[in-house]
Amino acid sequence: MAQKPSIPKGTRDFSPEEVSKREYIVQTIKKQFQHFGFQPIETPSFENSDTLMGKYGEEGDRLIFKILNSGDFLRKVKNDLYTEKDSLKLTPKISEKALRYDLTVPFARYVVQHQNEIDFPFKRYQIQPVWRADRPQKGRFREFFQCDADVVGSNSLWQEVEFVQLYDVVFTQLKLAGVSIKMNNRKILSGFAEVIGESDKLIDFTVALDKLDKIGEEGVTKEMQEKGISAEAIKTIRPIFSLGGNFSDKIASLKEILASSEIGKKGIEELEFVQKAIEKMPLQTANLDLDVTLARGLNYYTGAIFEVAAPPDVKMGSIGGGGRYDDLTGIFGLNNISGIGISFGLDRIYLVLEELDLFPNSAKNNTKVIFINFGQKEALYAMQAVQKLRENGINAELYPDSAKMKKQMNYANKRDIAYVVLAGSKEMENQEFTLKNMKTGKQDNFGFEKMLKVLQ
C-alpha cells in the first residue's frame, strides 16, 4: 500500500478551483433552462443492461461499462457455456447492470416508465455524468458530463426557435460572444439525395458531405464516387458545395436546388420558420447560420439539426449540438412521441472559457477573509467575529492552530485569500480588528461593523 495511489485512466479528480469553475458554467446553464421552463430530472447511474444494450450500435455496446453481479456470480452459469470461455457470451450471464452511456436513452426510458405521471409536452433538463470505455485521449474521458435539454410531445417549430434563443442567451451570459449556431435539416439532406436520384444512398452521401470542411470539394467528390454515386449526380449537386451568403441567400439557393423535392421543400419551410422568427427577435451575441453539410448522427434526427461552434478565434470542435427526432421512445414501446433536444459540451466550454480568460473571479467562490490565530483567548474573540461574518454571508475562517505568524500568512497567501484579520490583545481591548488587504498590503483598524462593510 506504500505505492502512490492513482485513479483509473480516462477519469479525473476535480480540484476546488476546477469544481467552482465547472459549477459556474452549470449554474449559468441551469438558470436559463429554468427561465425557459425546463424541469430537472435525474436517473440512476446504472440501468438494467437490456435498457442500454443495442441502442448505440455494435461499437456502442462494446463501450458500455458493465457491472459485475454481486455475490457468487458464477454459481448460476451453466457449465457448457462457462467452459467455452467466451467473454461476449459470458457477459450477460455475469452482469445485469451497466453504467449510463448517455442521457438520451435513460430519458426515453424515463418518459415511457413514467408516462402516466408526465404532462406532455414535457420539457426536461438533465446534467449528470456518463461513462464510455473509449480509448482516453486529450479532451476525451471515460467519465464525463452531459448537459441536455429536451422537449417531448410536441411538433411545434417554436421549439426550434427556443433552442436557438437558449444557446444565444447561455453563451451571452457566459460572456462568450460570437458563437455560431449552425442549423440544418434532415429533410434537406433527404431532398438532396432525392433530386440526384440516389435516395437509397442517403447515408453514404451525407457522411461524405459532412466532411466538406475537412477534405474539401475534391475529397468529398472522390468519396461519393467510391460509394457508387454517379458523376452526373455529383455534378447536379455541386452547387451545395459552395453555397454562399447569409441564411436567406442560402435559403434562396436551396429553393432552386430542391425545387423538385417535396421533402426538400418541407425542410426549407422549417428552416425558414426559425429564421423568420429569429429575425423578429434578434439574437444577442450569437450568429445563426445555415450549414447544409451538417449531419451529426443522421439516423437519429428527423428534422432540425443543430451544432454550435466556438468563436472563430478559438480552435475547438463543436461546443453543443442536437436536433429533432421523431420516435425516440419507440424503442421502449411508446410510439408517436416527437422530441427535440440539445446538449451543451461542458468540458469544451470549460476549455474555451479558460483559453479566453472568461471565468469571473466570483466563480472561484473562495474564502474572503481569514483570522490569524494568536492563541486560545484571541481565537475565541476571532471566532465570535467569524460567526457574525458568516451570518452576513461572508466566507470567513479562523486559522485553526496558533502556529507561527509567518506560517499563517503564507497559508493565506497560497490560498489566495483576499483579507487577513489580525486581532491580538490590543485589538481585543479596543474591540477592534486589524484588517489587512493582501493585494495592496494596506492595513486598517476597524470596529466590527466597519470591517463587515469593507468585506461586503
Next chain:
Amino acid sequence: MAQKPSIPKGTRDFSPEEVSKREYIVQTIKKQFQHFGFQPIETPSFENSDTLMGKYGEEGDRLIFKILNSGDFLRKVKNDLYTEKDSLKLTPKISEKALRYDLTVPFARYVVQHQNEIDFPFKRYQIQPVWRADRPQKGRFREFFQCDADVVGSNSLWQEVEFVQLYDVVFTQLKLAGVSIKMNNRKILSGFAEVIGESDKLIDFTVALDKLDKIGEEGVTKEMQEKGISAEAIKTIRPIFSLGGNFSDKIASLKEILASSEIGKKGIEELEFVQKAIEKMPLQTANLDLDVTLARGLNYYTGAIFEVAAPPDVKMGSIGGGGRYDDLTGIFGLNNISGIGISFGLDRIYLVLEELDLFPNSAKNNTKVIFINFGQKEALYAMQAVQKLRENGINAELYPDSAKMKKQMNYANKRDIAYVVLAGSKEMENQEFTLKNMKTGKQDNFGFEKMLKVLQ
C-alpha cells in the same frame, strides 16, 4: 422490447419536484460549507479496485460494485484458475475498477495523491453519489448521495466547535429547529474500559453500550456479560447507564467516574473545550448534548464523535454524523495527518422536511407563467413577451402548439403554473396581455411593464 422498462432495484428516478427539493437542501448546505471556508472537490465515480478493497472490512468488500473489464476480459485469465469457477478468485482477474463505496476513502486517496498541490490544513466538501450492493429496503438504496465536509492537517479543537456550529446553522437555515447534536469522544470510551480493567475488550464493551437506548440497561448488561466482561466491572461502570442532567452535569459525573484514567480525562478536556466555546457562542436552534453511549464506527474515530438526531417529534434515525480520525491517509502511505469530518444524511433530511412540510414553495423552481398559443401570429407576439420576461429572470413558457384552449389550460393547471397569459388579436391591437391568476381565477389586462411587475 414491448415490456415496460424499469430500473435496477435499489435505484431511483428523481422527478422534477424531487430534484428541485433535493437541490434546495444541497444548496443550503453548500452555501454554509462555503461560509465556513470549505472548498469543493470531486473524485471519479470509479476507482482502481485496490484503492477501495480492504478498506471497509470483509462485508464492505462484498458490497462494493465491481466493473467488468472491457473487451475480451477472459483472454488473460489463466486456464487453471478459470476452471476452478470460483467467483471470489476470478473477480480480480476480470475486474480492475469499482464504484465508489463512500467519499472518505477517495478523499484520503485524493489528499495523498495531490499532497504537493494542497495547502494544509485542507478543508474540503464533497457531495456525490456512492454505491453499495446492499439489500435494498425502505430508506436504504444501492445508489445514494453523501454530503461530507472534512478538515485534514490540524489537531485544533476549534474544528470540533465549528462542526457543531455548522450543523446548527444548516438546520436552522432549513427551518428544522430542535435537532440534537450529540457528542462523545473515543477517549471517554477508552477511559471507561480502562477504569473497569477491560481495555482489551474495548470494542465489545462499546458495541454493547451503543445499544443502550434499544435494549436498555438489562440488555446491555447481559450482552457485556456474554462477551466476558466481569459482573464487578459492569457494576463499577453502571453510573454511565443513567447519566442525567445537561452537558455540564454529565461532564461533572464523568470527572468522578474517570478520575483514575489519563485518557479518560483527556477526553473530558476535549469535550469541555467544545462546550465552553459553544456557551460563549450560543447555538441558534440546535441542542448540544453529551451522549456517552455514542460509538459509530469506533475503530475509525480517535477523538470527537458526532451524531445528529432529528427533532424528538419525528421518528427517524440519525440525520448526520462524524468524528475525528487520526490517521486516515495512513492507508495510502501518508502518516500523521489528523482529520475530522462530518456528513449530512441527505435522504433522511429530505424525508424529515417532507414530513414536517418544511420545503418552501420556492424550492420547486417551477415555471411562473405560461402563454396560451392562439396561432402563428399570436404566438410570435407571445414569444416576444416571453423572451423579455426571461431576461428579467421570470421562468416563462409559450404553449408550443395552438391546441384547444381547454387542453392548454389543463396543462397549466396540472403543472401547477401560477399565471396564464391570454393574448389574442384584441390584446395585440392594444399592446396588452390578459393575465390570469390561476389560484384566484382573477383576470387583468396589463401592458408589458405592469405585467412584469406583477410577476416579479
